[in-house]
Amino acid sequence: MEKTVQDKLKSTVGFKYVMSQLSIKSPYGIKHYRKVKPYSRDEDAKLSQELNRIQLFISLIRERKEDIKKVESLLIKFKDIEMTVINCQNGKTLDLVELYELKMQAIYMQEFYELINPLISFYEIRLNKTNTIIETLSNKPTEITYDFYLYERYSERLKMIREKKQAIEHHYYRISDPLEQERIKKLRSEYVRLEDEEELKVRRELTKQLSSTIKVIYANIKKVGHIDFLIAKARLATKYDSVRPVITDGEFILEDIVNPHIQDSVEENGGNYTKNSITLYEGTTVITGANMSGKSSILKTVALNAILAQLGFFVFAKVARIPLVDTILYVGSETESYNHGLSSFGFEIMTLNETIEVMKSKRCIVCIDEFARSTNPHEGQKFVKAYATYSNTFPSFTLFATHYDGIVDLDMNHYQIAGLKDELINSSSNTKTTLNTIHNYMDYSLKRVNDQREVPKEAYKVSLLLNIDEDFKGYLDKYYGE
Template identity: 40%
Template sequence: MVIDIKFLTEKEREQVGFNYVISKLQVITPYGREELKNARPYKREEREKLEREYEYIDLLKESLEKDKEIFFKILKPLFKIKDIRNSLKRCIEGKVLDEVEFYEIKIFALLSEELRLLIGRLNLDIEDIKLVSLTPVLDLLDPQKKRIATFYVYDEYSSNLKEIREKKREIERQIFAETDREKIEKLREKRLDIVALEQREELEVKKSLSEKLRKYVDLIEKNIKAIGRFDFLMAKAKLAIEYNGVKPTINDEIKILFEDVINPQVADILKTQEKEFTPLTIELKSGTTVITGANMGGKTVALRTFALNLLLSMMGFFPFAKKVSFPMLDFIHFISEDLQSISRGLSSFGAEVMKLKEVIEDVKKGTGFVALDEIARGTNPEEGLYIVKAISKYLNGFSSMTVLATHYEGVIEDDMVHYQVVGLKNVNFEELRQKIVIDEENSVKILQEHMDYRLERVDPNCEVPKDALNICRIFGLEREVIELAETYYKRRRRYEREQA
């Protein structure tokens, strides 16, 4: 996989769940794996190519559901495909191929013909997956035209070779019939001389075959590419079917729309716990969008889900949603706690600052997507608030779409978009507290079951939810502590109003 750090680093791809999604791809052949290895985000000028990739996946997806029997038959030859690229390279370089290499090329040609016919039956209008006939290669490597999975330096290649082998067989018959040990020894010596002649002649045949095969290398490589593309496209289509992927639309505006988008990695984890992922819906425009909500509310998962599905879309995969629309992007950045930098001795806040510098440079030069997850939490709260407020205001002045998750209050300005995690907004806290009192061991699980992870758009001036204090009450934290916290909070709010 080609890693372009402007579209998430390897660490960030792991964080958002990209590597998990790639691990679910059912790529079968070495040529399909090569296609995956070379996959990268499409550039702005490659929009047409990206849209064509979506069309191809859509066609494969429809065909997979309609032509199941043909696809089942296609799997058998696909699983038998081996990597013959090194042999082809040797052939181009003028090297003499050995019998194993001729055998593997012949097998590839046989499987290629089988796949050509089967894929042709799908009637897919996809130029990339159309295989050419390798009959000339088969005729060269199978002069007897039996089309069986073996290779031998056949007598048909050389009349001289045929004559030598007839002599060898005659001597072998004489050795078998002879009883005199001395005569047998002489016959064996004679046979060794003939075997040497046979080997020399076979080498000449292999030289000639290698030379003749060289002119068909382009045809073989065309089929290698077509098989790799078919394998990779089929894997993309299967992934889209498994996780309800949708064909996205690329818009000319600077906005991103996700309707009921999910994160497969998180969804699969929840499934093992007999829970379901709550699909997320959001519309982002140029500038800053702020997501607020209490801890445990799923803000981090939301940001990872958006970054993941945008990256997949930019790399020619179907995102996992009901509907997705986005513009061509120059970059995707995701800033969360960078444990890798911490292990190198850099604080989490220091790592964030270094990454923010990179983000700002990219934002100045192009249009992309930036996800900021609770930045500045590694410094003192007062400074943290001012830094988050400054960053959100600064990025709001650019064309890039920034989504910032924070628990800080006072960050959002009137010209920003504000989303909130619904959280515990509609919960009867007394009923929830009673459930937790009855089953205290599963208190966190009970709370999670009542948490509403959906996002709702609210007024920019809407207060950040105070679910933290509610959670303290539900979990039975000392009443006096809660009352003191409320007193401090009210005092601060009164002071802020007076200053205003």
């Protein structure tokens, strides 16, 4: 994958989890996946074509299920012989195994051609016929067999040598004189040598003959890989009821967005996943909310779906209008596993500098999760305020998540997470709460606000839900009372 989408970002936001669910069947599909890179801002037409192809395969999965199953069954049979094809094109004589694998590949590709081409209208992924190669590597051009041998039709001399060798072998088993047997063995060895020499000539000639037609196999390899990847993307889209993103010049609208990694985790623990909607504008958008309210999850969900759109996937949303950008950046604690020996705050500042440097020259989507968390709150709030205000001057889409007050200016886009449900807290006095069940008391819905309201203060309530030590609570109440 292209490095403009940070490697750490992909694991942080759930991208790798999503990619692990791609049902790629062939080595060519895996190769295609590994070469995928984000579409650049001037490649919106190419991206639209890729999305059209995914849409086609989604329709085929729904309407031609059995045909697609046959296609996938055939994809499993493909072995990676790309290097054999390249060697053939370059005139390197193929051995017997390589010729056999080439024949089998040609047979599978012809079957694939006959199966897939009637289903697809996109010329760029329609396969080429390979029947000429199959005929070249068959004993009888009109009879396809799933084996390969250096057939005697390739060389009259080869036929004569083999017949003579066979006669010698038959003669050997009819004689009992040791001296005669030894003479016959030497004679047979000579014919084995002659057979090897002639087979080499035949393989050279076959390689030369194939080199002029092998390009169809090479072209098909790329198309098979692309089709395999398209089917995998289409199956992923149908699994999560994904939507085709509308690529825009500036609008960035996501409705009912989902992050499968987070959703699956929440539901496995008995929770209910909350879908949210958000609109970003050029400049700064701020999400405020108390700790544990789900701010990080929303940032990851926005980043994940932006990445997927940029890479030519359908996205996990009901509606998605997403601009193409030069790069996507994510700044958060989970991307700081390796900090070059710096303090946590030192690493945050280093990351800030790197991010701003990119924003100065590129249009970006930037997700910043709880910046300046590692310094004291008084100074941390000032750093976040400055960062948010400065980001608001760039033609990028910057999304901040923070629990600090006083960050949002009137010209910024502001969302707040609802937070704890007081009515449920009041009814839970006899219920034991754990980190795995506290979500039952949270409202993770995201609301747009048009003022500079304070961030909800819910740390005390959370501590009560988690049954904080009673003796410690006495000290805590004293300071809250002040």
